[in-house]
Amino acid sequence: MPVETIARTRAESRTRGKAKAAPAPALPLGQILDGDCVERLRELPDNSIDLVFADPPYNLQLGGDLNRPDGSHVDAVTNDWDRFDSFKTYDDFSKAWLAECRRVLKPDGALWVIGSYHNIYRLGATLQDLGFWILNDIVWRKTNPMPNFRGTRFTNAHETLIWASQGEKAKYQFNYRAMKTLNDELQMRSDWTFPICSGGERLKDDEGHKAHPTQKPEALLYRVLLATTERGDVVLDPFFGTGTTGAIAKRLGREWIGCEREESYRAVARARIEKELPLDETALTTMQSKRTAPRVAFGTLVEAGFVKPGTQVFDKKRHFTATVRADGSLVCDKLNGSIHQVGKDLQGASSCNGWTFWHYEDEGLVKPLDAARQLYLLATED
Amino acid sequence: MPVETIARTRAESRTRGKAKAAPAPALPLGQILDGDCVERLRELPDNSIDLVFADPPYNLQLGGDLNRPDGSHVDAVTNDWDRFDSFKTYDDFSKAWLAECRRVLKPDGALWVIGSYHNIYRLGATLQDLGFWILNDIVWRKTNPMPNFRGTRFTNAHETLIWASQGEKAKYQFNYRAMKTLNDELQMRSDWTFPICSGGERLKDDEGHKAHPTQKPEALLYRVLLATTERGDVVLDPFFGTGTTGAIAKRLGREWIGCEREESYRAVARARIEKELPLDETALTTMQSKRTAPRVAFGTLVEAGFVKPGTQVFDKKRHFTATVRADGSLVCDKLNGSIHQVGKDLQGASSCNGWTFWHYEDEGLVKPLDAARQLYLLATED
DNA sequence: ACCCTCACTGAATCCCACA
DNA sequence: CTGTGGGATTCAGTGAGGG
Numbered sequence: 001m002p003v004e005t006i007a008r009t010r011a012e013s014r015t016r017g018k019a020k021a022a023p024a025p026a027l028p029l030g031q032i033l034d035g036d037c038v039e040r041l042r043e044l045p046d047n048s049i050d051l052v053f054a055d056p057p058y059n060l061q062l063g064g065d066l067n068r069p070d071g072s073h074v075d076a077v078t079n080d081w082d083r084f085d086s087f088k089t090y091d092d093f094s095k096a097w098l099a100e101c102r103r104v105l106k107p108d109g110a111l112w113v114i115g116s117y118h119n120i121y122r123l124g125a126t127l128q129d130l131g132f133w134i135l136n137d138i139v140w141r142k143t144n145p146m147p148n149f150r151g152t153r154f155t156n157a158h159e160t161l162i163w164a165s166q167g168e169k170a171k172y173q174f175n176y177r178a179m180k181t182l183n184d185e186l187q188m189r190s191d192w193t194f195p196i197c198s199g200g201e202r203l204k205d206d207e208g209h210k211a212h213p214t215q216k217p218e219a220l221l222y223r224v225l226l227a228t229t230e231r232g233d234v235v236l237d238p239f240f241g242t243g244t245t246g247a248i249a250k251r252l253g254r255e256w257i258g259c260e261r262e263e264s265y266r267a268v269a270r271a272r273i274e275k276e277l278p279l280d281e282t283a284l285t286t287m288q289s290k291r292t293a294p295r296v297a298f299g300t301l302v303e304a305g306f307v308k309p310g311t312q313v314f315d316k317k318r319h320f321t322a323t324v325r326a327d328g329s330l331v332c333d334k335l336n337g338s339i340h341q342v343g344k345d346l347q348g349a350s351s352c353n354g355w356t357f358w359h360y361e362d363e364g365l366v367k368p369l370d371a372a373r374q375l376y377l378l379a380t381e382d
Numbered sequence: 383m384p385v386e387t388i389a390r391t392r393a394e395s396r397t398r399g400k401a402k403a404a405p406a407p408a409l410p411l412g413q414i415l416d417g418d419c420v421e422r423l424r425e426l427p428d429n430s431i432d433l434v435f436a437d438p439p440y441n442l443q444l445g446g447d448l449n450r451p452d453g454s455h456v457d458a459v460t461n462d463w464d465r466f467d468s469f470k471t472y473d474d475f476s477k478a479w480l481a482e483c484r485r486v487l488k489p490d491g492a493l494w495v496i497g498s499y500h501n502i503y504r505l506g507a508t509l510q511d512l513g514f515w516i517l518n519d520i521v522w523r524k525t526n527p528m529p530n531f532r533g534t535r536f537t538n539a540h541e542t543l544i545w546a547s548q549g550e551k552a553k554y555q556f557n558y559r560a561m562k563t564l565n566d567e568l569q570m571r572s573d574w575t576f577p578i579c580s581g582g583e584r585l586k587d588d589e590g591h592k593a594h595p596t597q598k599p600e601a602l603l604y605r606v607l608l609a610t611t612e613r614g615d616v617v618l619d620p621f622f623g624t625g626t627t628g629a630i631a632k633r634l635g636r637e638w639i640g641c642e643r644e645e646s647y648r649a650v651a652r653a654r655i656e657k658e659l660p661l662d663e664t665a666l667t668t669m670q671s672k673r674t675a676p677r678v679a680f681g682t683l684v685e686a687g688f689v690k691p692g693t694q695v696f697d698k699k700r701h702f703t704a705t706v707r708a709d710g711s712l713v714c715d716k717l718n719g720s721i722h723q724v725g726k727d728l729q730g731a732s733s734c735n736g737w738t739f740w741h742y743e744d745e746g747l748v749k750p751l752d753a754a755r756q757l758y759l760l761a762t763e764d
Numbered sequence: 765a766c767c768c769t770c771a772c773t774g775a776a777t778c779c780c781a782c783a
Numbered sequence: 784c785t786g787t788g789g790g791a792t793t794c795a796g797t798g799a800g801g802g
Contacts (some may be wrong), residue, residue: 060775070771148792149778154561673791721789723789
């Protein structure tokens with residue numbers, strides 16, 4: 001059975017009953033609602049949202065100041081919006097906004113929440129109490145977490161996301177194939193590894209201070225939206241902050257609605273999303289492709305002329321350089337083998353994704369081999 | 383200095399107030415209590431346990447004859463449970479055994495629970511409600527999880543552990559230095575990677591079927607006990623299963639108590655622990671934190687001639703220079719006081735560790751004062 | 765251009781013995 | 784109980800600046 005047919009059959013068999021072409025006109029798409037999210041959500045119609053992504057206050061309850069061993073001061077989250085008197089207060093708050101989310105979500109919609117050990121057990125229990133059905137919990141492993149400066153506990157190196165449907169029997173969107181492709185043809189697991197949001201991605205105010213204390217990395221939202229929405233879906237973020245959800249939704253061709261109480265955050269988010277450009281049709285189609293993306297061997301790209309034998313490939317820091325041979329193997333000094341094998345041996349690592357490890361130059365730009373694979377997939381699709 | 387001596391000295395200097403040498407005679411050390419854990423825990427004295435490790439069941443239908451804490455009978459299979467009823471029952475059950483654990487734990491004891499997204503949010507919220515204070519949550523990343531065969535969700539590749547103390551202000555045992563050593567001199571993080579329990583480690587019955595459906599890997603218990611107990615501590619496991627906790631406790635020189643309702647599991651556990659051999663003294667000695675080392679006043683080093691009065695000391699960048707006086711105080715311009723005080727004032731910092739801040743020259747080499755302290759400790763041991 | 769050093773930073777429930 | 788003060792404690796990354 002041709003893969004395309006399989007895919008179309010699956011698409012046709014879906015019964016989420018979305019009306020993509022004509023979303024309810026009342027929805028304030030592409031807007032950041034101003035004010036308390038529970039109140040503003042009340043104004044939205046029932047059954048109108050495809051996905052909620054929520055990054056609520058964590059209720060950190062920090063003690064005194066904290067200094068690094070070098071004496072410098074740690075800039076902690078001490079904002080008013082993160083202060084709650086008790087678990088009861090926090091649970092009541094959670095129940096209120098989760099219940100509104102549940103109402104505005106379509107029956108086949110789904111919800112993501114993110115938190116740390118301070119609040120995630122409250123949130124998880126509350127959403128279960130409300131009838132949400134947990135599909136997975138996801139661990140975001142930080143490659144560069146803040147250390148535990150006093151040596152008192154384990155380094156808190158992860159945050160937790162919960163993905164839940166409207167109920168045990170409810171349908172939900174999961175783009176299995178897109179996730180498997182993204183993960184080099186292995187099933188996407190429940191542990192995701194990303195750096196924290198820093199560098200150029202971290203939004204700053206005019207004085208160079210971070211615009212928001214807890215800005216999330218775009219890669220996280222990218223994966224969430226790619227995994228659990230379709231093009232044109234409406235994504236709601238009740239704690240919009242500086243608008244990472246909106247920016248990535250726009251990039252991926254999804255509609256979005258945000259709620260945010262702080263005008264300073266809203267202003268940053270508006271400017272940011274304004275600048276964001278949607279990916280073009282072809283890129284989105286590839287990513288979203290309903291056909292089963294065939295597994296592509298590197299050798300196929302060489303065969304097809306997308307990578308020429310003799311091409312020099314190198315890692316990002318140009319510590320290693322290898323040469324592509326006609327059969328799709330690499331050679332570097334005395335080592336030779338697949339792109340994965342050689343990358344692994346050179347680094348002395350236990351494994352290596354050659355698609356992302358090796359790079360080549362194309363029109364003066366350095367690109368990962370994976371870019372060639374995408375081009376190939378684009379060209380051979382029809 | 384032999385490590386044993388260090389360890390003994392440090393252990394003696396600790397003030398957690400344990401009575402290691404003579405644990406309460408009533409404790410059934412090295413025994414697997416037969417029956418419902420809530421009932422059997424009631425027979426244990428208050429404040430007698432150092433650590434609880436619990437791997438509670440979440441498929442409550444396993445037992446078949448489940449009783450609510452109020453005594454009413456629940457037939458999980460035939461009763462038409464609604465969601466609320468089922469969560470309520472599970473939460474009541476959790477509350478019952480967690481409360482008993484809380485009672486038998488010493489004030490400075492701690493608790494571990496392990497679970498998956500099915501039950502961990504209930505457990506985490508319940509233990510918080512009871513007053514336990516979460517110290518970390520830990521993600522066990524499985525190197526070889528069961529794939530999601532139907533491609534409907536992310537591969538569920540982890541389980542979650544929660545580590546909690548008796549309360550916000552309560553003390554707890556954390557062997558920071560041992561963990562850092564175990565992790566190649568980097569702080570141990572909150573994500574741990576282990577394979578699932580399989581191969582020779584997986585206990586089988588006579589017919590080759592696995593003896594217990596959820597046997598945990600020994601490596602997991604090894605790290606838990608190494609991190610949060612001392613030698614001689616009493617570890618309680620209320621859901622003992624095939625006794626991984628007991629086996630590793632015995633191996634690591636910890637005392638243990640188990641509860642298990644199923645005779646078949648108890649039999650497997652007894653045989654297993656019987657065969658387990660404790661590690662010897664030398665192997666059990668772990669890296670100790672400086673925090674537990676005997677305290678040496680800087681003046682003692684001056685008295686003992688390890689640092690001569692009049693010695694010039696300076697910070698690493700030689701921004702500051704001070705002179706050692708006969709009483710072990712430093713003087714620099716108009717400032718004088720302890721090595722810590724002067725370092726602190728000179729930098730305008732909130733605190734300063736003079737041992738590592740100040741340096742001196744010895745045979746042409748620049749060394750921190752801490753080097754002199756180490757020499758003194760070596761020379762004066764025993 | 766490249767390398768090296770230094771300064772800075774990130775959702776953090778972050779000390780403890782002794783007087 | 785509180786207050787005092789000794790002194791233990793950090794990883795990956797970005798970016799600026801100098802050589």
